[in-house]
Amino acid sequence: MSKAKPAIFLDRDGVINKDNGYVSxxxxxxxxEGVIESCIEFQKKGYLLVLITNQSGIARGYFTEEQFHTLTEWxxxxxxxxxxxxxxIYYCPHHSIEGQGEFKIDCDCRKPKPGMLMNAIEDLNIDIESSILIGDKVSDLQAGxxxxxxTNYLVRTGKAITPEGETLATDVFDDLAAIVKVI
Structure with missing residues (x-):
């Protein structure tokens, strides 16, 4: 088995892209701004890049899983x-309360639960001790x-930072570019 590698776990909406609400x-x-350049720097520093995103818009019927896959591929x-x-790329299409049909389940993948991260750790042989999670809200941190x-960082490019988020976060940064400078 090859040596485990550190990863940067990235939330999508509010971290990679502007959170316009249920982007599909x-x-x-x-x-x-600066996301692509920051991700290139993370890769140069030896990190795997792993996207972990809740997509309850699928469960709520706002868009289909096929539409999510089309956007994700793009x-x-x-x-x-x-x-x-x-x-x-790991995503959770479920919502235990607002979900419809097969997507209305209490799963182990929807953040704040760690299912997506646990799957990635196993699938990609990730060294969890030296990995970093970057999110924009409390549920991201709780999953990490x-x-x-x-190391669980919050960025100010998405949701408003809450007092609970500040308490849970290892640190809070303006954006991904600011994190590149400290790792």
Missing amino acids: QIDDFEFL MDWSMADRGVDLDG IAAGVK
Whole structure:
């Protein structure tokens, strides 16, 4: 078995792209400034890049899983065209209360639960001790902490930072570019 590698776990909406609320169309997807350059730097520093995103818009019937996959494929190619290769993409289409049909379940993958991270750790042979989670809200941090991630950062590019978020976060940064400078 190859040596485990550290990863940077990235939330999507509010971290990678502007959070316009239930983003499901290419026309609505807007990369945040500096994201591509920051991800390239993370890769140069030896980190795997793993996307972990709750997508309850699927469960709520706002868009289909197929629409999510179309957008995700476009995002992945857009990043690859600019030199960023995502090592893993994990998403949760469920919501235990607002969900419809097969998506209305209390799963173990919806953040704040750690299921997506645990799957990535196993699938990609991730060294959790030296990995970093970057999110924009408390549920991101809670998932990282539950999965054993020691360094959990919040960025100010998404949801408003709450007192609970400030308490749980290892640190709070303006954006991904600011994190690149400290790791």
